[in-house]
Amino acid sequence: MNEVNPQPENGYTRIANELLEAIISYPFTKAELKLILLIIRKTYGWNRKKVSMSYGILSNLTYLNKRYIKKVIYKLIKDKVLTKEKDNKKNILGLNKRYHQWRLNIHTQKDTTGVSCRTLPGVLEDTPKGVLADTSILLNTERNRDKERFKETNPHSKFSFFKPKTQTLRKYSKQPIHIRELISLIS
Incomplete structure (x- = not known):
């Protein structure tokens, strides 16, 4: 039987406490939170600011529908939580760490x-x-x-x-x- 024993030596995601507290206090939906955490993992987890990911990869990693992911990402970009650049067919996504710019509806x-x-x-x-x-x-x-x-x-x-x-x-x-x-x- 394989025991799960996560250790920081096997990899960790470094994120500022202030940013994490802002994410916790913001009323995200479950899908929004899943996508934000995935983007944090793929960016800050690899010491990057942005990551190039297609909707298909996001769908496979979050188990969410591609169309729904497009809508959620569009909303997060509109609310200035995520930043997006277009590169050919892939999206270059990043987290806007200036949480005071995030909009709350x-x-x-x-x-x-x-x-x-x-x-x-x-x-x-x-x-x-x-x-x-x-x-x-x-x-x-x-x-x-x-x-x-x-x-x-x-x-x-x-x-x-x-x-x-x-x-x-x-x-x-x-x-x-x-x-x-x-x-x-x-x-």
């Missing part, structure tokens, strides 16, 4: 039951239902104000509730946030 979910929220410094007391109770009150009052304004301008309109809202929490939450801002909010 926060999307609100319809079902928020079971979501825990940490109270930020400066907030004295949490509401019984958490942050969602306060935001729903704010959104409802804003919605009511919009309805009243629309009724004043168009008193005969039957569809006053279809008025587009100028700025809502959902619209605001889809804006990208840099990870440095997120870390400063948490710490």
